[in-house]
Amino acid sequence: MDKPAVCGGIPVREKKIYYGHQYIDEADIQAVVEVLRSDALTCGPKIQELEDKLCRITGAKYAVVCSNGTAALHMACQAAGVGEGDEVITTPITFAASANCALYCGARPVFADINEETWNIDPEQVRVLTTQRTRAVVAVDFTGQSVELDPLLAHCREKNLVLIEDGAHVIGTRYKDRCNGSIADMTTLSFHPVKTVTSGEGGAVLTNSEAYYKKLLLYRAHGITRDRGQLVHKPDGPWYYEQLTLGMNYRMTDIQAALLISQLDKLPMFSRRRKEIVRAYDEAFGKLPQVIVQREIPESDTTRHLYILRLNPDRLRIDRRAFFEALDAENVCCNVHYIPTYYFPYYEKLGYARGLCPKAEKLYEEIISLPLYYAMTDQDVQDVIRAVERIALYYGVQGTSI
């Protein structure tokens, strides 16, 4: 395989562009400074304000914000009652946290293959892999496109499973006439800087269930409560509290909450721009037989967190690695989401082997995540498109059929 240089002599752009970047404005900075000048850096009023806002935006009844998306997944699994001997079904095309949360609880992750066009977990595979031990399904809205919630929910109801939606990519997306976050039993969010809105580090669990909500509050803060209604013993005095279960310290600070409250004001704007960029990419790449664009289900009105280009190996003389390097040579610096979780040595040691999910494994061989973020200029978008077109044409081969 020839090592790709710059196809057209000089790169499409001089300055490197990366696959993601946060957007912070003066209002965000002011919001953070205000908290720094206030009395409460943590456990203050910004937490409830943020939780109320997340409920308003998504339509969920309850929100529990926490230190990050991984903590949110851990708490959701605990609230779902996931424990020793249980199985949790998830996808391998995700960040490792989607499966690690089952391991934290002593359960075994079971990997279900994806739909080869939408790249989300295949509800039929979930059905096939469900056993007496299955306790929950962690379904990831990969790239921000909603998973097929109706069939997943129907299956979970029938088999008495808890549906946890890993919505780290999903904020701003709607499934049918409702926002994601108000539909599954619990939906987890992440506010890491590469995600659509950020609090630096941060996460949340959304739910419509009061029972889950109460458990999540306990797990977030050591299992400790001051709620008089929940105490087992008679209070010794006004200072009294009790630890009822084994929880963690997964709290978010008010500094982070203030940043996110301000970021959420910009969500409609972020969402609009991301959709514009995705439309431009889809239109350009839809015309190139050398690449394949992600299919969207009609039920999902998607705010894309990631834009993933799939290469069509039948129409290219180079593989993904060479294509990736060719983009790099054009100063378009990409990424790959994701390495199948069970490829990692830790999972190999637990007994997982390659071959489990053939469609996911094939997808992994062929994908590249292109730059997608609010602050990209039209010129940036055009540069990315030109770079992909240039490489696709330069290294393209004629197909045998139309």
Ligand SMILES: *Cc1c(COP(=O)(O)O)cnc(C)c1O
């Ligand atoms: C980012 C991400 C997480 C973890 O979120 P953190 O806030 O980084 O802990 C979990 N699942 C998916 C799919 C993610 O993209």
